[in-house]
Amino acid sequence: MASSLRSAATLLSRTAAAHPRLAARRALATSAARLQASAPEVVVSAPLAHAAADGPKFPGALHSKYTHELAFIKQSAVLPTYRVLDQDGQIVDAAQDPHVDEAWAVKVYKTMVTLNTMDMILYEAQRQGRISFYMTNYGEEATHMGSAAALELDDIIFGQYREAGVLMYRGFTIDEFMNQCYSNVHDYGKGRQMPVHYGSNKLNFQTISSPLGTQLPQAVGAAYALKRAKKPNVAMCYFGEGAASEGDFHAALNMATTTNSPVLFFCRNNGFAISTPVSDQYRGDGIAARGIGYGMHTLRVDGNDVLAVYRATQLARKHAIEHSEPVLIEAMTYRVSHHSTSDDSSAYRSKREVEDWKARDNPVTRFRKYMEAKGWWDQAKEDKHKKETRKTVLAAFAKAEREPKPPVVDLFTDVYDTVPPHLREQEKELHALMAKYPDHYSTAAYAPSK
Ligand SMILES: Cc1ncc(C[n+]2csc(CCOP(=O)(O)OP(=O)(O)O)c2C)c(N)n1
Numbered sequence: 040m041a042s043s044l045r046s047a048a049t050l051l052s053r054t055a056a057a058h059p060r061l062a063a064r065r066a067l068a069t070s071a072a073r074l075q076a077s078a079p080e081v082v083v084s085a086p087l088a089h090a091a092a093d094g095p096k097f098p099g100a101l102h103s104k105y106t107h108e109l110a111f112i113k114q115s116a117v118l119p120t121y122r123v124l125d126q127d128g129q130i131v132d133a134a135q136d137p138h139v140d141e142a143w144a145v146k147v148y149k150t151m152v153t154l155n156t157m158d159m160i161l162y163e164a165q166r167q168g169r170i171s172f173y174m175t176n177y178g179e180e181a182t183h184m185g186s187a188a189a190l191e192l193d194d195i196i197f198g199q200y201r202e203a204g205v206l207m208y209r210g211f212t213i214d215e216f217m218n219q220c221y222s223n224v225h226d227y228g229k230g231r232q233m234p235v236h237y238g239s240n241k242l243n244f245q246t247i248s249s250p251l252g253t254q255l256p257q258a259v260g261a262a263y264a265l266k267r268a269k270k271p272n273v274a275m276c277y278f279g280e281g282a283a284s285e286g287d288f289h290a291a292l293n294m295a296t297t298t299n300s301p302v303l304f305f306c307r308n309n310g311f312a313i314s315t316p317v318s319d320q321y322r323g324d325g326i327a328a329r330g331i332g333y334g335m336h337t338l339r340v341d342g343n344d345v346l347a348v349y350r351a352t353q354l355a356r357k358h359a360i361e362h363s364e365p366v367l368i369e370a371m372t373y374r375v376s377h378h379s380t381s382d383d384s385s386a387y388r389s390k391r392e393v394e395d396w397k398a399r400d401n402p403v404t405r406f407r408k409y410m411e412a413k414g415w416w417d418q419a420k421e422d423k424h425k426k427e428t429r430k431t432v433l434a435a436f437a438k439a440e441r442e443p444k445p446p447v448v449d450l451f452t453d454v455y456d457t458v459p460p461h462l463r464e465q466e467k468e469l470h471a472l473m474a475k476y477p478d479h480y481s482t483a484a485y486a487p488s489k
């Protein structure tokens with residue numbers, strides 16, 4: 040009996056030695072026993088070494104200290120909003136001046152104006168029934184340009200849908216925007232998506248998908264892959280404050296911190312999720328407080344100040360890469376536009392409120408004032424750029440409208456490597472239906488199937 044027990048013990052210790060997890064568990068038990076014997080001046084295991092000296096040392100909250108006060112804590116200090124420019128386009132604190140040069144500023148400003156022009160024309164195109172849907176970006180131009188300017192082309196972008204300016208800044212052409220919105224034969228998505236669901240392999244911009252929040256865990260996965268490949272890049276993940284109510288948001292933030300993934304979570308807090316104002320969306324201190332809750336480096340920035348957004352994103356990117364950690368940026372702004380062409384915001388907010396915002400704090404005007412003070416911009420340049428941009432957008436618009444739609448057969452391809460029998464069957468049925476009712480299913484506007 041004794042010898043069989045001995046041999047079992049030998050076997051166990053051999054197994055433990057061979058099995059690192061068992062060995063680690065044994066080591067932990069030994070150090071716990073040591074801790075009990077000689078507390079409080081014990082040599083503690085690695086994570087405990089960082090624990091609060093006078094704290095209870097529970098592994099679930101290592102830094103907590105004892106208190107004899109029984110009290111709830113609802114909120115710590117409200118996070119401040121970082122800004123560089125005031126409403127008149129003046130640098131508030133010279134130490135915060137990013138010292139951008141004229142070429143940088145002109146590119147940023149011109150892209151803002153081009154975005155406004157494209158929005159105006161495509162919004163009208165939808166009203167005239169020429170495209171099926173559209174979403175404008177008015178009021179959020181600085182969040183797009185400031186963040187895009189701080190990124191590199193090898194950074195992977197995951198957008199929500201209201202970030203057309205980011206794509207434009209990276210070099211997506213007006214033709215490419217138009218082809219997508221017109222779902223024509225040149226659209227990279229082959230006409231299978233609603234307008235504004237852009238994507239670009241070349242520009243490292245993942246294709247937009249409608250279900251809110253899905254891009255957040257995907258971005259963490261991409262960032263984790265970047266880290267494993269030892270690439271000095273980040274995954275940049277844009278989302279609205281409304282999307283932060285999705286479960287995917289929470290899963291993504293926790294996954295990002297625990298895997299130390301270099302992802303930037305960039306929240307555009309524009310005050311609304313369609314008709315739901317932020318006052319009905321949450322009770323905490325915006326979205327930023329949630330980053331802190333997940334133990335993440337977090338900052339809040341004035342999203343209408345392009346220089347502040349630029350500096351904040353630069354800092355976040357640097358931190359994420361150097362420390363291999365996620366960062367959350369909450370950019371505060373205001374959605375001047377209706378949510379989309381399917382929305383009339385006057386049903387849930389006053390027109391006056393919108394007009395007040397436009398007059399009081401327009402990100403484009405604010406940056407223009409800064410540029411004018413530098414002598415980099417004036418009315419003549421403004422008129423010339425607006426005229427040229429309008430011409431370019433209208434020409435691209437007319438061209439895209441004339442192009443054929445993608446071939447009907449494209450409806451059935453690209454999901455599977457080889458089209459499976461049930462889809463072949465559906466394709467046959469569709470062709471039969473189209474042949475039977477040619478007046479209802481005209482393919483005149485479609486490119487022929489190859
Ligand atoms: C999972 C899911 N639920 C609901 C919707 C419908 N929906 C589309 S946009 C939107 C509001 C999102 O608001 P926010 O994230 O703040 O972005 P914003 O439109 O303000 O830029 C909603 C509810 C959706 N697309 N997906």
Ligand SMILES: [Mg+2]
Binds near residue numbers: 281313
């Ligand atoms: Mg919103």
